[in-house]
Amino acid sequence: MSRIKIKQLSISYGNHQVLKNVSLDIPDRQIIAVIGPSGCGKTTLLKSMNRLLDLNEDVAVKGEIFIDGENIYRPDIDVTALRKRVGFLPQHPYPLPMSIFDNVAFGPKIHGLDISSTPAVSGAQEETGKKEGMRRFVEHYLSLAGLWDEVKDRLHSPAAKLSIGQQQRLALARVLSIEPEIILADEPTSALDPISAKLVETQFKILKQDYTIIFVTHILRQAKRLADYIIFLYMGDLVEHATAGQFFSEPRDEKTRAYITGEIS
Ligand SMILES: Nc1ncnc2c1ncn2[C@@H]1O[C@H](COP(=O)(O)OP(=O)(O)OP(=O)(O)O)[C@@H](O)[C@H]1O
Ligand SMILES: [Mg+2]
Structure with a gap:
């Protein structure tokens, strides 16, 4: 079952194209990790899914993103209602x-x-x-x-x-209080100590029964621990997307294999 379908999505800032013709279906009620080197377009992809990108002046979005069958880039979409359904947990908590x-x-x-x-x-x-x-x-x-x-x-x-780790869980409580169905989280544990990070990870595992959680991470080990499904971006290209089991044990693409083994970063 898939509630989010991305079709031929290309995104540019000015004349710098950062996502190139990305198409994929994102599974429902799972934890999905978006991984890839710095600058490859992870945050851009995440923010495209609740139209947070609109806040940038010079951004151009081509293609379509369907959530529950509705193209969220249709001009007459209710963006406020969309952002209520698709919550965003930023990297740093700002209570x-x-x-x-x-x-x-x-x-x-x-x-x-x-x-x-x-x-x-x-x-x-x-x-x-x-x-x-x-x-x-x-x-x-x-x-x-x-x-x-x-x-x-x-x-x-x-x-x-509160400690930063507690503030991040407070931010999560605030996101949840709007009753979203999908949670986008951009490197949600990167500012946290290992114990606080673990607490957030544990909560994600509980929450995935009721929510679709799409998170960005730099840490391969975290993606391995937490994610059911992996989206791997490299320089704006969607290189591979697969279940975590398949992705880590039988990668189809040579770049994926090289990234997993640390030959490229
Ligand atoms: N508002 C913006 N205006 C212009 N260029 C931008 C903007 N936001 C991002 N970019 C550029 O787009 C590219 C992709 O950025 P993005 O933030 O999506 O990457 P990322 O994979 O999340 O990187 P990181 O792992 O460092 O967070 C980068 O080259 C970045 O410099
Ligand atoms: Mg980023």
């Missing part, structure tokens, strides 16, 4: 200058979401009132991000006091 609690509570406020319809709260709010509804909401998403136990006794202290 809002407010408490841990408010960082999570803030998402639905800016998106104008009615939290009583979310799985975290549904039904409970009538019985318990708005305040308790929001408390449950915040607990639900902090738990999904694997952070609840560490912060439940200091929810009202500033988020900035």
Whole structure:
């Protein structure tokens, strides 16, 4: 089953073409790793999938990306609704200058979401009132991000006091609180210490039952540990995409083999 289909996607910044005629289907409810050397177009590919690229002035996108059958580059698409369905976890967490609690509570406020319809709260709010509804909401998403136990006794202290690893899981809680179906994550653990990175990886493995997670990584070992499916880019070309098992044990392309063995980097 595939919900994301990329057809003949080419992307340029000014006259510099960084993705060249990329076509692939991305499997649903799995962890997908996008790998390849620096500058090969990984972030560009990731950001093309929720139209975050639009924020660049001189970017040109050719081709099509279908999500659930809908071409997200159609001019009349609702980009805000798209970005709600396709959440983005950046490389560095930037907590809002407010408490841990408010960082999570803030998402639905800016998106104008009615939290009583979310799985975290549904039904409970009538019985318990708005305040308790929001408390449950915040607990639900902090738990999904694997952070609840560490912060439940200091929810009202500033988020900035958390460690970077905790801030990254807070950022994940905020992404999840918008109830996306697809999560894009650009090198989500590169700023973290190994233990925090492990915690994020563990959470991804749990979340993939309900979400499609597409993440960029520089670390082959991490792709091997975590991903079900690999997308390998090299200088803007899609060289190979395959299940992780096939990719690492029986690569079809000579470049893939050379990259895995470290002959090219
Ligand atoms: N906003 C931009 N304007 C102009 N060129 C850009 C822009 N963003 C990226 N590029 C160029 O496009 C190419 C691909 O960049 P991209 O960020 O997608 O690579 P990447 O694979 O994510 O690299 P890294 O591993 O270093 O993060 C690079 O040559 C980069 O310099
Ligand atoms: Mg990048």
